[in-house]
Amino acid sequence: MKKIPILLAALGLASYSGLAFAEADAERGAATAAICMACHQADGSGMNIAGGESWPRLAGLDAAYISRQLHDYKSGARSNASMMPFVNMLNEQQIQDVAAYYASLPATQGKGSEGADEATLKRGQQLAERGDWSDYIVSCKSCHGPDNQGAGDVFPGISGQHAGYIKAQLQAWKAGARKNDTQDLMGSIARRMSEDDIHAVAVWLASQNSVAK
Numbered sequence: 674m675k676k677i678p679i680l681l682a683a684l685g686l687a688s689y690s691g692l693a694f695a696e697a698d699a700e701r702g703a704a705t706a707a708i709c710m711a712c713h714q715a716d717g718s719g720m721n722i723a724g725g726e727s728w729p730r731l732a733g734l735d736a737a738y739i740s741r742q743l744h745d746y747k748s749g750a751r752s753n754a755s756m757m758p759f760v761n762m763l764n765e766q767q768i769q770d771v772a773a774y775y776a777s778l779p780a781t782q783g784k785g786s787e788g789a790d791e792a793t794l795k796r797g798q799q800l801a802e803r804g805d806w807s808d809y810i811v812s813c814k815s816c817h818g819p820d821n822q823g824a825g826d827v828f829p830g831i832s833g834q835h836a837g838y839i840k841a842q843l844q845a846w847k848a849g850a851r852k853n854d855t856q857d858l859m860g861s862i863a864r865r866m867s868e869d870d871i872h873a874v875a876v877w878l879a880s881q882n883s884v885a886k
C-alpha cells in the first residue's frame with residue numbers, strides 16, 4: 674500500500690479529494706483503536722482465554738498483514754462473529770491508520786504455555802524448527818522466519834502469539850473455516866496435523882520471544 678500515495682503523487686493526483694489514500698497515520702490510528710481495546714487491550718497484547726475464544730496479540734505485527742486481515746473480515750473472506758461488527762465500523766483510511774498504530778506498538782509476549790510438560794514442548798519445538806517429514810509437515814520457520822517472528826508482510830510473526838489463538842487458527846484451517854491465505858499454504862499444513870501436534874506447536878510458540886531480544 675505504501676507505493677500508492679507515491680504513485681498518485683507522481684501522477685499529480687494526490688490532492689484529488691475523492692481518493693482516500695492519505696499516508697497511514699499511527700496517531701490517528703490510536704484514536705480508532707479505542708473501540709478495539711475491550712478485546713485487544715490498550716497495549717495490543719490481546720488475551721489468551723483457556724477454553725474460550727482468545728484475542729490475538731496485534732502489537733508489533735506487520736501493518737500490511739493487519740490491514741489485509743481487516744479487509745478480509747470486511748469482505749467476508751475471513752469470518753468471525755466477534756470481529757465483524759467492529760471491522761464494519763472502519764473506513765479505508767481507518768483500516769490503514771489502525772494497522773499502522775498496532776504495528777508501531779512494542780510486541781508483547783504470548784500466554785497459554787504455562788504448565789505444558791517437557792515432551793509436549795519438545796514436540797512443538799521440533800514441528801516449529803524442523804518439521805516432521807514422516808507426516809509431511811514443513812517446519813513453521815521455513816515460512817514464518819528464522820525464529821518464527823515473521824517474514825515481510827506475507828508471513829506473520831507467530832512466536833509469542835497466544836497459544837489459544839494459534840490453536841484456534843490451525844483448527845480453523847484444518848476444518849476449512851479459515852481459507853483467506855493464498856494457495857492454501859496453511860490449510861495444507863494444518864490438515865496434516867493431529868490435535869496433539871496442534872496443541873504442542875501452539876504452546877511452544879507461545880513460550881518463545883515475539884521479537885529478537
Ligand code: HEC
Binds near residue numbers: 728
Ligand atoms: C469483541 C472482541 C473484539 C473486538 C472489540 C475487536 N476484536 Fe479483533 N479479534 C477478535 C477475535 C476473537 C479475533 C480472532 C478471530 C478469528 O479467529 O478469526 C480477532 C482478530 C483480529 C485480527 C486478526 C489478527 C491476526 O493475527 O490475523 C485483527 C487484525 C484485529 N482483530 C483487529 C481489530 C481491530 C482493529 C479492532 C477495532 C476496530 C478489533 N480487532 C476489535 C476480537 C475482537
Ligand code: HEC
Binds near residue numbers: 801814
Ligand atoms: C508454506 C509456508 C508456511 C508454512 C510452512 C507455515 N505457515 Fe503459517 N502462515 C503462512 C501464511 C502465508 C500465513 C498468512 C495467512 C494469511 O495471510 O491470512 C500464515 C499464518 C499463520 C497463522 C495465523 C497468524 C495470525 O496472526 O493470524 C498461524 C497461527 C500459523 N500460520 C501457524 C503456523 C504453524 C504452527 C506452522 C508450522 C507447523 C506454520 N504456520 C507453517 C504460511 C506458512
